[in-house]
Amino acid sequence: MVYSFMGLQLRRSCSHGIGALWQNDTLQNYLQSLVKEHGRIGEMLNNSLKEEERKALNIEHAELSPICYLLCQIQESEKEGKELEAMCADLTSREEEQLLSLALEEKDAITHNITQLRTKLLRLLMPQEKYDKNNAILEVVSGRTTGGDICQQFTREIFDMYQNYAHYKSWTFEILNYMPEGSGGLHHAAARIAGEGVYKQLKYEGGVHRVQRIPQVGLSSRMQRIHTGTMTVIVLPQPDEVDIKIDPKDLRIDTFRAKGAGGQHVNTTDSAVRIVHLPTGMSVECQEGRSQILNKETAMKVLRAKLFEQTVNQELSQRQRARKLQVGTRDQSDRIRTYNFTQDRLTDHRISYESRNLKVSI
Incomplete structure (x- = not known):
């Protein structure tokens, strides 16, 4: 399965920055469609299939698995970041200043990790040339x-x-x-x-x-x-x-x-x-x-x-x-x-x- 059309769109949009690109509705809808397709193929593989059909589905499933895994990691990190942000908002007293400083450092680390995961996922969506792996x-x-x-x-x-x-x-x-x-x-x-x-x-x-x-x-x-x-x-x-x-x-x-x-x-x-x-x-x-x-x-x-x-x-x-x-x-x-x-x-x-x-x- 080759996602060349979306890959070409990503190449044209990367100049706007990872953060702006990630907020694109078309991209988010596309990622959700890949998650659904990954789940659908997983269910089909549990059924009895001909050898050729199973081989083709395994290839598609293997291509989609890294994308879904990264997307899951991003969502978990985003959730953790929001929880830390809410906690920072409640830390206002002087006694809690040190705890607030630690929480802010952790939030910065999570934000950096999210950016790296998004970049890695977007690279997976980029179309590869035929001999790039040689x-x-x-x-x-x-x-x-x-x-x-x-x-x-x-x-x-x-x-x-x-x-x-x-x-x-x-x-x-x-x-x-x-x-x-x-x-x-x-x-x-x-x-x-x-x-x-x-x-x-x-x-x-x-x-x-x-x-x-x-x-x-x-x-x-x-x-x-x-x-x-x-x-x-x-x-x-x-x-x-x-x-x-x-x-x-x-x-x-x-x-x-x-x-x-x-x-x-x-x-x-x-x-x-x-x-x-x-x-x-x-x-x-x-x-x-x-x-x-x-x-x-x-x-x-x-x-x-x-x-x-x-x-x-x-x-x-x-x-x-x-x-x-x-x-x-x-x-x-x-x-x-x-x-x-x-x-x-x-x-x-x-x-x-x-x-x-x-x-x-x-």
Whole structure:
């Protein structure tokens, strides 16, 4: 059951504040109708039903249960708040001042809790996009036309930022591919991020990111000037195993020796794997692990995600080939966000949002 119409109304009304929105008669009538529907479905589940009917009703009941539970908590808190308010009105003598102070503090805590519960309930009513619950494949690519080494250095910093953010959110961050540059920067990397609501929270990160800074090394103080570079972030929904079926006959699997610095397996064994999907010509590779078998499994995950991306683009025509839009031309005209270190400023150009204290922001 999808409550998209009411969800769209909520999105348009949230700017008026949670309190004003909660008093909306249409919303209250809608919530009461959901409570009645939840009760009706519960009664039906007590009857003998066909397996398909019971399965469909269980799904509807499971969707409505969190809404009804939160609404019940809100009503109980509101009742408790009114009782405290009435008690405060009776506490007028000097001897009762301390008790009145405690009661007012408790009432403030209840009011804060009610606001949080209302916000949580309204979010449940918001329509979810199809892939919001999926895990994600995140790629970073250094800019190819501007900035020189600053692009690779910035790409590494952004990749590290997302890795640290995943750790902060208790998400799983699995590096699938990592191609460093000799200067200590990063040319390209990909990672699989798994956890609750990963794609929903990261999907707007896709696009060209620009950096403006004075390089820390290589220039004297009197010659320092601002350098500009770009890198691209690509975020794709990670499909479930059942979403994409790949015929082994459609694959060409090549092995080669891993490249890069360090590691006993580098340049000594054919542990790196490249997989080409013949019908589409799509190619992926992995050389991070010492095991050819594990590298093959990792490359298959990336390939499955890329093929899934094509399916997403077909189903969601309005996205117009999502990955291509995120990559753009990799130059500054396509930027979605700028990290200006000299002015200690982060700017999101899509929503005209600015944030200071840049060192904390990334």
